[in-house]
Amino acid sequence: xxxxxxxxxxxxxxxxxxxxxxxxxxxxxxxxxxxxxxxxxxxxxxxxxxxxxxxxxxxxxxxxxxxxxxxxxxxxxxxxxxxxxxxxxxxxxxxxxxxxxxxxxxxxxxxxxxxxxxxxxxxxxxxxxxxxxxxxxxxxxx
Amino acid sequence: xxxxxxxxxxxxxxxxxxxxxxxxxxxxxxxxxxxxxxxxxxxxxxxxxxxxxxxxxxxxxxxxxxxxxxxxxxxxxxxxxxxxxxxxxxxxxxxxxxxxxxxxxxxxxxxxxxxxxxxxxxxxxxxxxxxxxxxxxxxxxxxxxxxxxxxxxxxxxxxxxxxxxxxxxxxxxxxxxxxxxxxxxxxxxxxxxxxxxxxxxxxxxxxxxxxxxxxxxxxxxxxxxxxxxxxxxxxxxxxxxxxxxxxxxxxxxxxxxxxxxxxxxxxxxxxxxxxxxxxxxxxxxxxxxxxxxxxxxxxxxxxxxxxxxxxxxxxxxxxxxxxxxxxxxxxxxxxxxxxxxxxxxxxxxxxxxxxxxxxxxxxxxxxxxxxxxxxxxxxxxxxxxxxxxxxxxxxxxxxxxxxxxxxxxxxxxxxxxx
Numbered sequence: 381x382x383x384x385x386x387x388x389x390x391x392x393x394x395x396x397x398x399x400x401x402x403x404x405x406x407x408x409x410x411x412x413x414x415x416x417x418x419x420x421x422x423x424x425x426x427x428x429x430x431x432x433x434x435x436x437x438x439x440x441x442x443x444x445x446x447x448x449x450x451x452x453x454x455x456x457x458x459x460x461x462x463x464x465x466x467x468x469x470x471x472x473x474x475x476x477x478x479x480x481x482x483x484x485x486x487x488x489x490x491x492x493x494x495x496x497x498x499x500x501x502x503x504x505x506x507x508x509x510x511x512x513x514x515x516x517x518x519x520x521x522x
Numbered sequence: 523x524x525x526x527x528x529x530x531x532x533x534x535x536x537x538x539x540x541x542x543x544x545x546x547x548x549x550x551x552x553x554x555x556x557x558x559x560x561x562x563x564x565x566x567x568x569x570x571x572x573x574x575x576x577x578x579x580x581x582x583x584x585x586x587x588x589x590x591x592x593x594x595x596x597x598x599x600x601x602x603x604x605x606x607x608x609x610x611x612x613x614x615x616x617x618x619x620x621x622x623x624x625x626x627x628x629x630x631x632x633x634x635x636x637x638x639x640x641x642x643x644x645x646x647x648x649x650x651x652x653x654x655x656x657x658x659x660x661x662x663x664x665x666x667x668x669x670x671x672x673x674x675x676x677x678x679x680x681x682x683x684x685x686x687x688x689x690x691x692x693x694x695x696x697x698x699x700x701x702x703x704x705x706x707x708x709x710x711x712x713x714x715x716x717x718x719x720x721x722x723x724x725x726x727x728x729x730x731x732x733x734x735x736x737x738x739x740x741x742x743x744x745x746x747x748x749x750x751x752x753x754x755x756x757x758x759x760x761x762x763x764x765x766x767x768x769x770x771x772x773x774x775x776x777x778x779x780x781x782x783x784x785x786x787x788x789x790x791x792x793x794x795x796x797x798x799x800x801x802x803x804x805x806x807x808x809x810x811x812x813x814x815x816x817x818x819x820x821x822x823x824x825x826x827x828x829x830x831x832x833x834x835x836x837x838x839x840x841x842x843x844x845x846x847x848x849x850x851x852x853x854x855x856x857x858x859x860x861x862x863x864x865x866x867x868x869x870x871x872x873x874x875x876x877x878x879x880x881x882x883x884x885x886x887x888x889x890x891x892x893x894x895x896x897x898x899x900x901x902x903x904x905x906x907x908x909x910x911x912x913x914x915x916x917x918x919x920x921x922x923x924x925x926x927x928x929x930x931x932x933x934x935x936x937x938x939x940x
Contacts, residue, residue: 397868400864434648480673
């Protein structure tokens with residue numbers, strides 16, 4: 381009898397955990413049977429800016445010179461930018477020099493390129509270089 | 523192509539560690555367990571080799587790492603081939619429970635689905651683990667210069683997982699992000715293989731599979747260090763719990779503890795919990811020393827590197843004051859996270875099974891579960907306001923005591939050896 385009780389407890393728990401797992405996958409949103417663009421696409425029902433940071437890094441990479449200083453930021457968060465965005469660039473732009481989002485100081489100390497997530501980056505020291513579905517690439521005005 | 527090569531690099535780990543099959547106490551284990559143990563051994567070998575190359579000033583490259591890899595595989599395979607006499611398997615399964623095995627397969631498929639559709643990706647991979655591995659690869663080795671300028675708290679974090687990521691990056695030429703997260707389910711398969719092979723309990727393994735499948739979805743471990751850490755911990759706990767051969771217990775607990783120490787900060791507290799359990803529950807001083815020595819040696823080597831290069835940061839947390847006033851908040855917040863959105867069922871189910879079974883047979887994993895849970899609380903009371911920290915990290919940290927508890931539930935129903 382004890383063995384039957386044990387099996388019943390385990391099978392019930394397994395069915396319950398599988399059911400809540402499927403429910404969670406559904407709650408995280410679709411598409412459900414399509415390979416996502418980034419590893420962050422479905423970690424939450426609303427899209428994380430980090431997913432856009434990954435996509436934008438990939439899109440901007442061919443346009444960036446080797447060794448150029450670059451940062452990634454979401455203009456809507458100014459002046460307290462999310463540090464994880466430029467840190468994400470550290471891994472995705474290995475041929476460039478990805479730097480923190482320090483946007484104050486003499487022009488020559490600013491990053492040569494800014495990847496702006498979602499919104500435009502209206503800074504007179506930068507000019508728009510490329511527009512992507514997820515954001516923008518700016519280059520520092522010489 | 524990058525991710526295919528990256529995945530192949532992860533899949534090479536069991537082949538790289540195949541030499542461990544030569545160890546007499548590993549040879550009689552079922553094939554699935556031997557593959558999982560070889561995966562752990564391969565992980566440690568790769569990490570130690572890459573670290574040693576850096577210390578010797580040998581720059582990493584695809585050619586050099588593949589040459590070393592081939593050397594390990596050839597040497598390991600030769601060792602195993604030369605000592606291939608038939609050994610009776612220690613498998614204790616009475617006959618497969620097909621329903622449970624089907625259930626395990628469903629849990630694994632769900633985890634694979636969740637990972638491949640980016641529903642379980644670790645948030646720390648794109649901005650911590652991944653970039654650090656990429657920077658090491660660009661620097662050609664485990665470069666203290668990269669760590670000295672590292673903009674995060676994890677400068678002195680144990681290097682095994684980052685080195686494995688750097689290994690896959692070197693093999694694939696670019697960082698294989700998808701392969702990095704798919705390593706999560708791969709290590710989960712190995713973890714379940716160890717539990718099933720050592721316990722011979724398909725229904726118990728189903729409980730572990732279902733519990734981990736669900737808690738993985740909330741803990742987001744894919745791409746982070748928890749999946750390998752859980753494999754290493756499982757090898758140690760299951761060896762001490764289910765194996766009758768004293769040499770196998772000692773060897774595999776030592777391997778698991780050493781790998782854990784080199785993987786995560788929490789791996790050190792796990793190793794201490796294992797050693798204390800061997801002393802207090804098994805009352806075996808000799809085994810405790812033998813298990814502690816390799817882990818302590820790896821810890822000492824890493825700390826020597828950290829001190830020599832002035833990188834001490836996170837380990838310094840042990841010197842922080844304890845905020846006893848934060849204890850109620852820590853317990854309340856941890857309790858909320860530990861409920862895993864299912865009223866704490868991942869904990870309650872194994873506790874019920876232990877209560878219905880034989881508690882004494884579960885003493886070893888229960889002790890490890892209690893000690894690692896206690897260590898988790900101890901960590902968090904070092905901050906006056908730890909709520910954010912607990913909410914962001916504890917879903918993953920709690921997987922260790924939870925898994926130990928599930929293994930205790932399996933052990934409590936283990937039939938005594940005839």
